[in-house]
Amino acid sequence: MEKRVGHLFFCSFFIVLVLNTCPATSKEVDDEREFDYNQGSEKGPARWGYLRSEWSMCKDGSMQSPIDLLNDRVDVVSHLGRLNRSYKPSNATMRNRGHDIMLQWEGSAGHIQINGTRYELQQCHWHSPSEHTINGRRFDLEVHMVHESSLGKIAVVGIMYKIGRRDSFLSSMKEHFAAIAGTHEEVRAVGTVDPKHLRIGSRKYYRYIGSLTVPPCTPNVVWTIVRKVRTVTQEQVRLLRVAVHDDSDTNARPLQPLNRRSVHLYRPRERKGD
Numbered sequence: 001m002e003k004r005v006g007h008l009f010f011c012s013f014f015i016v017l018v019l020n021t022c023p024a025t026s027k028e029v030d031d032e033r034e035f036d037y038n039q040g041s042e043k044g045p046a047r048w049g050y051l052r053s054e055w056s057m058c059k060d061g062s063m064q065s066p067i068d069l070l071n072d073r074v075d076v077v078s079h080l081g082r083l084n085r086s087y088k089p090s091n092a093t094m095r096n097r098g099h100d101i102m103l104q105w106e107g108s109a110g111h112i113q114i115n116g117t118r119y120e121l122q123q124c125h126w127h128s129p130s131e132h133t134i135n136g137r138r139f140d141l142e143v144h145m146v147h148e149s150s151l152g153k154i155a156v157v158g159i160m161y162k163i164g165r166r167d168s169f170l171s172s173m174k175e176h177f178a179a180i181a182g183t184h185e186e187v188r189a190v191g192t193v194d195p196k197h198l199r200i201g202s203r204k205y206y207r208y209i210g211s212l213t214v215p216p217c218t219p220n221v222v223w224t225i226v227r228k229v230r231t232v233t234q235e236q237v238r239l240l241r242v243a244v245h246d247d248s249d250t251n252a253r254p255l256q257p258l259n260r261r262s263v264h265l266y267r268p269r270e271r272k273g274d
């Protein structure tokens with residue numbers, strides 16, 4: 001018994017150590033029972049920062065995500081340059097994290113490059129409805145493509161969807177979503193997945209500095225939100241929603257204050273075809 005307590009103590013110590021020495025980490029909390037999305041619940045979004053000391057940024061951070069992307073507050077710029085995506089097909093697995101479905105690339109699936117820093121693609125997962133809003137409007141689905149640099153810096157690319165025509169990437173994942181519905185911590189082999197098939201369809205994007213939107217709410221995340229809102233069918237959103245086990249009808253964190261942050265909207269200079 002004593003030995004076990006000692007072991008637990010060592011583990012918690014180790015976790016704290018790791019979190020402290022790696023200020024930015026893409027390791028989102030996987031245990032669904034530790035937090036939820038129900039407003040007013042004791043494990044709900046307003047309480048995340050009090051649940052564990054390592055999650056204090058969820059309440060203390062002044063540059064958190066998601067935010068409303070309000071056109072009036074956005075600086076339109078052309079200097080950021082086109083989003084540099086260099087993806088390649090790689091073996092992937094899928095896991096039901098309880099509050100969301102995550103697709104994780106096992107080998108190198110390529111990278112994006114921002115300001116000379118290379119961020120390797122790690123995983124993607126879905127939130128419904130969308131976490132970010134544009135001019136106060138919330139959409140039906142948002143995918144987060146999570147990338148990490150060799151120094152542990154995180155960059156997330158978000159793509160939003162509204163109800164309309166079906167999305168071909170989600171269609172290609174349909175059988176896997178159905179197979180992991182209701183499972184817990186089961187890792188399902190998906191085979192080779194080409195991240196390029198998560199289409200963007202526009203050069204315009206918002207850029208701002210925020211955080212992970214789930215505990216530990218890690219700050220200094222470079223956010224890229226694609227301006228074009230793509231489409232999915234109601235059925236595709238439903239499939240993702242019923243697959244997870246939280247009894248909540250959402251896995252979107254409430255909007256966070258902007259607090260004097262600047263938000264850029266990249267738009268290519270007077271070129272046709274965008």
Ligand SMILES: [Zn+2]
Binds near residue numbers: 125127144213
């Ligand atoms: Zn996310």
